[in-house]
Amino acid sequence: MSNRDRQLNKRRFLGFLFLCSLIFFTWLNHAPLMANIVTSQNTDISQQVEQGVKSYEAGDIWGAIETWQKALDAYKKANNAKNAAVVSENLARAYQQLGDTKEAIAFFNEAITYYSEAKDLRQVGRMLTDLAQTYNNQGQARKAISLLCSNKFDIKSDTKQPCESNSALQIALTNKDSRTEVAALGILGEALRLVGNYDLAIQYLEDAAKVKDSGYAILINNSLGNVHVNLGQLWYIRAKSAEQTNGNKAEEFQQNAIVNFTQAIKYFKISLELARKQNNSLSQLQALLNTIQVSYKSHDLNIIPNAAINSKIQEAISLIDRVPDSSTKAYGAIDLAMLPSDFKITSPITQCSKTGELGKLSNTEAIDILNKAIIVSKKIQNSRVESYTYGALGHFWECRGDELQALKYTQQALIAADQKLAAKDGLYLWEWQAGRILKKQNQEKESLEAYQRAFKILETIRSDIVTSTRDVQFDFRDVVQPLYRELAEFQLQQILQASVKSDSSKSGVSDALETIDSLKLAELQNYFGGDCIVNVLNPKRVDEIVDNNTAVLSSIIFDDKIALLLTLPPKVNQSGETLIYWVQADNKILQKSELQKQIKAFQKSLILGQGRPDGYDRTLAIQLYDLIIRPFVKDLKAAKIKTLVFVQDGFLRSIPMAALYDAKTQEYLIQQYAVGTTPSIRLTAPKSSDRHLEKALILGLTKAAIIDKQEFGALDYADKEIEAVKQVFPNSRFFIDTKFASETLRTELGNKNIFPIVHIVSHAQFGTIPEDTFIVTGNNSKLTINELEAALSNVRGQENALELLVLTACQTALGDDRATLGLAGVALQVGVKSAVASLWSVQDKSTALLVEEFYRNLKKPGMTKVEALRQAQIKMIKLTGEQSEFASPAFWSPFILIGNWV
Template sequence: MVNRDRQLNKRRFLGFVFLCSFIFFTWFTHVPLMRNIATAQTADISQQVEQGVKSYEAGDIRGAIETWQKALDAYKKADNAKNAAIVSENLARAYQQLDDTKEAIAFFNEAITYYGAAKNLLQVGRILTELAQTYNNQGQARKAISLLCSNKFDIKSDKKQHCEANSALQIAFTNKDSHTEVVGFGILGEALRLVGNYDLAIQYLEDAAKVKDSGYEILINNSLGNVYVNLGQLWYIRAKSAEQTNGDKAGEFQQNAIEDFNKSIKYFNSSLELAHKQNNFLGQLQALLNTIQVSYRSHDFNLIPSATIDDKIREAVSLIDKVTDSSTKAYMAIDLALLPSDFKITSSITQCSKIGELGKLSKTESINILNQAITISKKIKNSRVESYAYGALGHFWECQGDEAQALKYTKQALIAADQKLAAKDSLYLWEWQAGRILKKQNQEKESLEAYQRAFKTLEAIRSDIITSTRDVQFDFRDVVQPLYRELAEFQLQQILQASMKSDISKSGASDALETIDSLKLAELQNYFGGDCIVNVLNPQRVDEIVDKNTAVLSSIIFDDKIALLLTLPPRKTQPGGTLVRWVQASNKILQKEELQKQIQAFQKSLISGQGRPDGYDRTLASQLYDLIIRPFVKDFKAANIKTLVFVQDGFLRSIPMAALFDTQAQEYLIQQYAVGTTPSIRLTLPKSSDRHLEKALVLGLTKAAIIDRQEFQALDYAEKEIEAVKQVFPNSIFFIDAKFAPETLRTELGNKNIFPIVHIVSHAQFGTIPEDTFIITGNNRKLTISELEDALSNLRGKANALELLVLTACQTALGDDRATLGLAGVALQVGVKSAVASLWSVQDKSTALLIEEFYRNLKKPGMTKVEALRQAQIKMIKLTGEESEFASPAFWSPFILIGNWV
């Protein structure tokens, strides 16, 4: 349903070009015949309108706009609402053809105003529907839903909802306008698909399909096919996540993915069959390319034979010349020309297939088709299409290894993209592309400048990109993420080369930190599929927030190495700054794969240490200490550092840093420093507060549970942990077992009670995606991240709330850095100042001991949260007698403090 021409605003230029976008027709292709407007005005105005029509039909869109604008001014002056409405409507569509959405929206709103004044409610409903589609194309699906039905529409509900009186659909119902009704259902279904409510999207699209001979059958089938592709992709991702957390569900999820992919193929085949019957070449090309895209997404299941796909590609190529020139055709041509030979390619516009296998088409075919797209863009005078076509051709030559040709066309793409900033959302792609090409040409200064411009542009539009369709989150990681990492690596290399030293302290390191911190913020926003995190951003840079005894140690993972960046506070004898070192072993830079293997072995040794009387092997702990901590020990001592805050990257997030071991001092890291963590400095405000920790809301599960056929053992010592909380906070409120339910939490937090602490004693699982992230409640139920967020959001804005969220008995998928991202993000997502949680499940008897000590420390005047946890962990280390087994870091090190460490 979303017009291919304008879909690019939200996703076309995100870099998700091939596997994450779909081919759509617009639901509105007509331009009202201006010749039929009332001609009571002067002949000159009628002639202007007529001339505008001729210009439009001849492809001179700008000429039509200039002429119609004069006519509109005349109609306004004559107070002719009826004709002003028609001209405004057509001006809106003309601007749509130029992808000038801002002007299009303005004129659609003018048309609505004038049609309302002319008492033409039928047309008001139609224009509202078309305006809704425009917002959909911009990725503003919620705005579209509001116009179509209601601004109170519950996008999470699985039931169809009543539409308000002044909404597009209600106007259509009242006036028995079946045309607008079908279109409205279709666009509403597409909007719901974009916000991730696939089940409800299907219901509305099936309502549209019930209207026989509507003329929109091809569109409806394609839209339903796209919904089922999204569902298939989601099930596929969940299957991969379940392999880490619940193997029994992996097979079921995989089967669901196959079923939904097959349904999408069926709908696309139906569209193709209808398009053949109607001799609709554009419809045929649309259905063919959508089917080809499904084959890429479902490649692991081999649902469509390779020979069949090859035939469809050849058929699509043969259709190009038969389709009428338009921006839609141009984008289809580009997708076709850049079809990758490698099914693992997630974006054909930023990644290259294997050398010698550059695409499904021949080199000559690809060049000809891309040049044809450029010709079309010039003919229709659409700078956005022109920019994209030139950029695609530049990327083609980049993949061929011809930097001169690649740079030539990339520069032309930049020129086209910069026209009135009409294609700003593609600008970052071409600046990034120019940066890559210039770097290969050894033009490092120019390359770095191009990378920096790309970064600046991407930051400006990042929220729009990463809050789009949730199912592209992995493509975001694989496609957009490299720009941040490549720039950060470039920044570090530049200053390292300038200093000719292995470590430095210059402003360039801070720039690299800002770059990678922006990536981590983007990852969190993308993981949760929302932008509410943006509202709590700390504008300060990392070097501006460290206090006199705190250092921040950040890590950045690159393709072949890992950088460690230490930010120190200023001292009397030396200003603060950032030191940079590569992770090295025996004066040799360590490959990231080597470090990852060591970390995985370290985790496994700790977890297995829970059942061993001798604890675990300290060898791995000391090796990691020497790699990560020892290079900075002298700097720590010189700056009198007492607290280390880690901002880890990727797989480094899952390291229990407190357990690293210093063989020289025979101490764990936690015995030397308090240890905190945060996924992003800009999401953390290290500010002390006047804490009045008098009570907590305690939610607990003591009994065994079965969730999704996975058994979770009874927490035998949960009652002891709950009792420990009661001893420290006697005024607390408790909901245990059956009383612990999602609705209980929501109701209790919705009351006037203020709970500075929410303590949850239960199994929790943090999966690769939020759907597989939940806390187990009573009666074998789940509290999802979304439900937790909704409940805790009631505490926002209340005095002294919410200071701390504590989750015990958690279970994070080992080896999956996105799972740990979810663990860190759950607190920050709901505006909690700090959180304490564990990286893996721990025997609850030891947890009760640690938590009780942590809370007692926390109530001491002047005790920071991170120091309170440190003292509790040190006490565990010193346990003797029957409890001496809990001295092993297997029991205390997985507990980490996230967020505000003060």
């Protein structure tokens, strides 16, 4: 029975998705217990326990649960803690087998309580270890770490840490329980992998390997392989990011990816060889599937030849019938059946090959394997596994154009998933799938309803998905984001087809805005890999947040077009309508690729404009104004709008809206409106405050620096900018060059000093992922965004603190949507109300002029932040004489206000 209910030790929020998950076993024996029952007290009850064991072994899980529950009630009544502990443990295992994690956790906790009462500390340690693994399976790695070692465990540390006396690992060490020790170390390593601390994960897994005669060599090698897969994936993404931000590091990062992927393959090979020697078919299947998975993730690097991949696939197929019935067998069968022929597909359960090619397996092979998985799921009575199997069959037929078959199996998946919501994470997948299929059948009403149900379910579990394991974060664009975009497009199309005066249309606009904003929130959470952003959610609607002089222009990018939604303030929007417009040129919807091309050219012209005496060509600025702003000009004027807040999507985040040019009035947009930006309207609280701007913390770097072999040039006019800030705030504290370090920031803020403004004059790089996002400090060092957040968190909540963070020499990965997402979210992530940052580095004395004017404006009574920046930019536009070159938007437009614009 030890292999019976070994299952995938990976949260299944993306439902067994082969290319988004890594397969590995549980670490402890999950067989039901009988031997430890003390029979002298009541033979009848002990016979009930034995009958439950027999039912379990026969596959009658519900029968076993019913019998054990009666026995547990009797033991509780008799105050028999020892036997109650054993039966509670059995019940926990049974519910695990059924996929009911909530009940499993409850009974593991009961078992811990009763074993503690019986003073059986060894079993307490084992139950804590099992419970930790259960939390790991659900993606709650931090909870697992607290049970295994300490609730004060620093998950970002690079060194091992002491464990508390009541933790699973320490109990195992104290009781010399090597079996639990290696299991706890292994699960701790896996938990650290899930939170992204790969180096520390390797340390604990290597410690597990040192435990003599543990019998866990297969598992340890498997887990080490998983960590190196994640490392390889991380390095590969960093290599792609470096191609845009730091080209001389791209090759090095790619080589690191190859090294880690290769190391992962070696570990899986060792695991496979050991499994073969032990004739362990389940372990063999696991190692093969993991090897195949590496081949998909690293395919562009040509590490594993296609012939070798196909050989592993065929070997795995031949093993399926020999593997004991379990959820692992079923999931493994699904993974094999859904293997795509297209290596670019990262989510085979939601994507179909655009080439029309079949999967790696023939139709006959895939259907046969999926039918076997259904038989297994019914035999082990696991509705969760059953749901995923039917869902996979539904998607199989969806990709092959048979909507009737696809819908039939998808509906069966929904029925199975809804049993006690055991597969709530799968429920959103199958509702989404049903929506896609129904739409193809032109059943638009039913399709939209299915999409909306999927959206509501996803919203309840979104934080767990997008902030979970790093490998899931990597594939967010392919496995989560499309649902939001498809639903938003569907909603907008429905609105435009309906009467603009109908109640359903008004409701649809509100729903569409909610969908769009939820997408922006999900993207932010995914980028930063944390849930702290969620803590500042504003529950109000857009029209409830803005004042009477403010409008919000939201954009959303679809596959072939872009939508703009303008929300006007309540005084002119009493009907509750939002204006919707598809970006058009010459009365034809403009293709996404065409607009993206124009924006890149516009941005490039602005950057190059810094070095041109004649400034830049306004043609593109005029074209973009006509595409984005012109459709709403009459409405904005009628509403007497003064502030225009943008909630941009994708590549639109990289455009400095202030520089768009109205050829009719011969004005820049900033001359018409104060321009603000926020990554998500629900993450913004536009409240005016009684600002006491008396001083700032000024941090600066004037000298050239080298970070990760990347050269950052000297900021020749940084000293002038610093002096300008000091002129406005004479009571400021400043730390320049070698005195500017991450420790400086922590120390200054840690002393409870009140600095409403933190002004940083240094290169700030925003990359595709947070690892490539940092601020350059003195001594060729860097301040990561996580370190910045940790330092600023010291003064959160203090009165008049953290009004504004200013970064005046930023650099984003141009053309990279995620890099600009990081820039847009920096204020929210580090916990300040607003941020001023530049879309690219402006290395000139013009910055000092703009900054000084901005701060002087900000100190004026009643002046909002966004208006203070506007007035500073307008003053730059009007410069004459020797400073006239700075009138070009190349110098002032990159500076944007993020967050609270008031």
